Amino acid sequence: MPETSSPSALRRFTELPPLRAEVAAWRAAGESVVLVPTMGALHAGHLALVARAREIGRRAVASIFVNPTQFGPNEDFSRYPRDTEADLRLLAEAGCDAAWTPSVETMYPPGFSTRIEVEGLTEGLCGVFRPGHFSGVATVVTKLLNQVRPDVALFGEKDFQQLQVIRRAVRDLDLPVEIRGVPTLREPDGLALSSRNRYLGAEERARAPRLHAVLAEIAAAARGGAETEPLVARGRAALEAAGFSPVQYLAVCDAESLAPLARVDRPARVLAAAYLGRTRLIDNVPV
Template sequence: MSAALSSQLAIAETVAALRAIVRGYRKAGETVALVPTMGALHDGHLQLVREGRKSADRVIATIFVNPTQFGPNEDFARYPRDQEGDLAKLASAGASAVFLPSVAMMYPPGFATTVTVSGVSEGLCGAFRPGHFAGVATVVTKLLLQALPDVALFGEKDYQQLQVIKRFARDLDIPVEIRGVPTIREADGLALSSRNAYLMPAERAVAPRLHALLDEIAEKLRAGQGAAPLLEAGTDNLRAAGFGPVQYLAFVDAETLVPLDRAERPGRLLVAAYLGKTRLIDNIPVAPSGA
């Protein structure tokens, strides 16, 4: 990272240092947006920073690969890391500060508290990744309380995660606005994800089919068709295209994530499927039919 960029970016590695930075902003009468990330930043993350700049005077990003949200057979050790590149990207996108906590600092010896959210965390990804959302909820609760920003921004690509965070922030009276930011996509429709780097060239050519299928199903739902046969045919379509296993293809209420049969109220169409060894997720909104 160049000296010019690094000089723009305050870096905190402890909670005390983070809070000192926030106090300085508050003393100057400035508002604060928080953008939690696990690093390996792409333009989807940087869009969160850019949206944060529209929402607040200062944007603080966090980079922490959180071990508690990875299952025993998941890719914690394999998860891409590029701290120097990430810092340069954050500075260029307009972040004012970055919080870089260690695992030992976030989970010191004797740490014994977990935040669990029932309901919205239990189906979809929660059914296939036991403990994942408890790990997410716990670390995000800590980050929100450590920084106490005015607003925190999260990508809609991880839609179930966004609803989990909104739920616990509301339930626990955490005084932070939780805001979702629409998914950023490649030109061919593939949702940006750090895990896209795992795709082999032939897999990358097939991957956009995931989003294309969601669009096709959403159009039929908006036309009044029932969800069940569309989801069954869509799952078969994905398998025929080379995806598998298909963990879920679901149409749910946009807030509660309860399954819907028809587009009678705002809904969300979500999918999770493997392509080779890479797990891909995507989702799109579905407006009520006739709206």
């Protein structure tokens, strides 16, 4: 039987057979299913995805799983924020129907030896600095899609490279699910909502919105036909002057292939990753 989580009828599943039985019952009743994959530490951005799921489908499922295979050996897996009970309360209040919270052992049982590699899209941007990251993402998301078997899965556009990698994996593997990106939710000062924002000290938090501001300035100039190389150089200098160090990348790329563009003549994105203190921030804006 599914485990019921207070204070509402949100159903929590920690084992796969009961989850699949519940989803099968929904489908037998003609109900559509929308999945919102998360790593927990939920914030308003995640809840906006759940709200969107409620709008487009009859049943909303959120997964909570901090995936070890997408963290490098020197990254923040051990200190990544975790508060499952608080997350479940937020999901219940948001009207989510089910929470899928597998253990690492359930997701990766003994002897697990399969990984999914998406070539091309993973080779630049974050892929340069996080080797193996997107293989971990593609593998776990493919497993989540196979476990829940939703009609639609929603992902925030803040992790834009991740979104494109997932779209490509789903397309290449003929998975019967629609992947939809949802625009990034931001604080009033422009900072993209992220679970890692809680790592920022007060002074760092005050400087953090400069990342989005620089990206927006580059996007506006690129939209007007300016060459991207000098825009990126000035943007990098502006971020460094604001205390971002290192700036891992700042680029103007084709929105689908993520190939760098010398001048914007098609849908594009300005993307960046930079450290503010110990906190790695990523963001992107459309052109």
